[in-house]
Amino acid sequence: MDRTTGDGGTTVLTELATAAAAAFGTAVVEVATSDVWVWFRGAAARLLGRASGGHEAAEAHGLESTAQALAEATDDETRERLRAEHAQLWNEHLLLLLGRMDEERQRLLAEEIDTLTRAFRTEGGPARGTLSGNTFHGPTNFQTGDHSQMVNKFGVRE
Numbered sequence: 001m002d003r004t005t006g007d008g009g010t011t012v013l014t015e016l017a018t019a020a021a022a023a024f025g026t027a028v029v030e031v032a033t034s035d036v037w038v039w040f041r042g043a044a045a046r047l048l049g050r051a052s053g054g055h056e057a058a059e060a061h062g063l064e065s066t067a068q069a070l071a072e073a074t075d076d077e078t079r080e081r082l083r084a085e086h087a088q089l090w091n092e093h094l095l096l097l098l099g100r101m102d103e104e105r106q107r108l109l110a111e112e113i114d115t116l117t118r119a120f121r122t123e124g125g126p127a128r129g130t131l132s133g134n135t136f137h138g139p140t141n142f143q144t145g146d147h148s149q150m151v152n153k154f155g156v157r158e
Helices: 015-029 037-051 056-074 075-098 103-120
Strands: 002-004 008-013
Touching: 015 037, 015 056, 015 075, 015 103, 037 056, 037 075, 037 103, 056 075, 075 103
Parallel strands: none
Antiparallel strands: 002 008
16 A cells, blocks of 8 residues: 655555554554553553654653543444544554654564464454453462463461
């Protein structure tokens, strides 16, 4: 896909880059009102901030604006319209960032975005690592993650 860059030139986006951008737009709106939002927003803001020349705070603010707009939707019709608009907005934003990069940097960012979007999704929506509604009474250790190991020893050591 040819895209016009800000300096009047054009760059060709790889198939991986365009697919990553589309998946990212969808991921943002899927996760924006879920329990994994804070994690996703932080990781996405870091990636986008690095790609946009160090504007991580601005990227985080934009992502949070999306979450807020979706959370404030008063009915299903409005929510679905906003989801479609914001998915497209983030798709286009990422395409613009990718379009400013050479092919190697584009590939690396697209792979990182792909990894990010896959990390929180399974078929049907957010899943892996999602924790919600837990109640603990008494001494508790809690750990999440793939291939983790934890040894708990509660009690008094003599």
